Amino acid sequence: MLxxxxxxxxxxxxxxxxxxxxxxxxxxxxxxxxSPEKAGRDAASFAGIEAPTGVxxxxxxxxxxxxxxxxxxxxxxxxxxxEAVGDIERCLRAGSHVVTPSLYSLYDPRSAPPxxxxxxxRAAEEGNSSLLVSGVDPGWGNDALAVLAAGLCTRIxxxxxxxxxxxxxxxxxxxxxxxxxFGGSMDETPMMLLPTIPTMxxxxxxxxxxRALGMEIDEITEEVERRPLEESxxxxxGRFEKGTQGAFWLxxxxxxxxxxxxxxxxxxxxxxxxxxxxxxxxxxxGDHRVIVDGDPQxxxxxxxxxxxxxxxxxxxxxxxxxxxxxxxxLSNQKPGIYDGLDVPLQTALPPxxxxxxxx
Numbered sequence: 003m004l005x006x007x008x009x010x011x012x013x014x015x016x017x018x019x020x021x022x023x024x025x026x027x028x029x030x031x032x033x034x035x036x037s038p039e040k041a042g043r044d045a046a047s048f049a050g051i052e053a054p055t056g057v058x059x060x061x062x063x064x065x066x067x068x069x070x071x072x073x074x075x076x077x078x079x080x081x082x083x084x085e086a087v088g089d090i091e092r093c094l095r096a097g098s099h100v101v102t103p104s105l106y107s108l109y110d111p112r113s114a115p116p117x118x119x120x121x122x123x124r125a126a127e128e129g130n131s132s133l134l135v136s137g138v139d140p141g142w143g144n145d146a147l148a149v150l151a152a153g154l155c156t157r158i159x160x161x162x163x164x165x166x167x168x169x170x171x172x173x174x175x176x177x178x179x180x181x182x183x184f185g186g187s188m189d190e191t192p193m194m195l196l197p198t199i200p201t202m203x204x205x206x207x208x209x210x211x212x213r214a215l216g217m218e219i220d221e222i223t224e225e226v227e228r229r230p231l232e233e234s235x236x237x238x239x240g241r242f243e244k245g246t247q248g249a250f251w252l253x254x255x256x257x258x259x260x261x262x263x264x265x266x267x268x269x270x271x272x273x274x275x276x277x278x279x280x281x282x283x284x285x286x287x288g289d290h291r292v293i294v295d296g297d298p299q300x301x302x303x304x305x306x307x308x309x310x311x312x313x314x315x316x317x318x319x320x321x322x323x324x325x326x327x328x329x330x331x332l333s334n335q336k337p338g339i340y341d342g343l344d345v346p347l348q349t350a351l352p353p354x355x356x357x358x359x360x361x
Contacts, residue, residue: 004329005031007066007098009089010076011040011048011059013174014103014138017315017322018074020049025326026358027351032066033059036077050310063092072099072329074322079104080181087118090133094125099332100133101325108135109145110206111339112213122339132332133339137207139165140321143290143304144207144266145342149214151292151302158296160262161211166269166281167288170237171312178239182250184272185242188230192247200224200254204266207342208256211264214343218258225253235273248276288313 006028008018015033022030023045033045038061040048045055060066067073073093079086079102086104093100107114108122122133137144144163152158169178178184183192193199201222212219231248234241242248249271256264269280274287283289284303294300306316324347331349332340 003027003029004072004333005029005070006072006074006326006329007032007034007070008045008074008076009034009063009066009093010078011035011037012076012078013315014318014322015076016049017318018076018326019045019055020051021319021322021326022074023049023051023055025323026355027330028326030055030057031070033057034063034066034073035059035061037061063089064096067093067096067098070098071333072101074326075100075102075104076322077104079106080177083107087121091121091125094122094131094133095129097129097131099131099329101328101332102133102135103138103141103321103325105135106137106203107206108133108339109137109141109204109341110209111135111341113206113209119339126337126339130337132335132337134325134328134332134341134345135339136321136324136328136342136345138318138321139268140290140317140324141207141342142320142324142347143292144204145210145214146347147302147304148211148264148292149343150347151294151300152211152215152296155294155296155298155300158215158294160295161264162291162293162295163207163211163264163266164269164281164291164293165267165288166283166291167314168271168274168283169314170235170239170272171287172314173238173312175239178272182270183228183247185246188228188245188247195226195228195250195252197224200226200252204254205256207266208254208264210341210343212256212258217263219256219264220259221257223255223257225251225255227251229277231273231276233275235275237272242272248272249280251277251280286313288317290317
């Protein structure tokens, strides 16, 4: 039984708390928050769990690290990457294995900033610990699932990893309004769509898939198209006015020898009425797809729902479970940094532990 501390209580933190309580082979040992007003609250209150967990959130990081084997680091790294690296370095040095979606550049450690790799590798060696970084959109859909799908084909022309989502139910105002720019002026480019930012976020996934399939990605380009709302709409985050950004189609394109090979694209709306000529989910507000143009032509569509939650909550849960499921594997490896190709989707838990998955 691995004792896990969850660092962060936002959308991903809530998913990680909920999953850690139920995940076979794991025990919730602590919750770390930076907000004094959240300290003392039972972890169940953040995750929508009815029964108290007996674990209270706290601001004392050292106390939490002293009482756990691993940390699910779910604090945001979007606008505080250096602080996130410092937090993770601290956990590793204290002897805790770490799983996190918070550092985009580390999706592919081979192309991450060398200074980060040096610091985190040294911390892992000092603490005899390991690190896995994987994404939230969801990471397994942009690397492991794409490689799995390709393994079902003989010839491959291109691979598309695609998210098609209505963000009106994704109640995270900063990410939706500031990072993605929904409800903002069409004359201003939001942070997530600025040149080079998409490559920083998803380029690592493209390189991972290419490497797994023997393809050297020698160029990554970006394409962005944005559409305004034709009418004002109301969502859980308030009103989004007519004429403001209502949808975008982002493509991050990995090329080899001048040919498009691996593409990660996001078709994202704040309301279903916007950009009606663009693809829609097969069902409901969103799904994820891996499309292999090859022999055969293969499409795998995935969607996730959780009781009482939105489909965005379901996607977050799968991303958290991918990370939490890696902890048993990480705990048996040499100290260091691992990626989504290293860690199997299904780790080798003993049968008696696996059996606990059955509800």
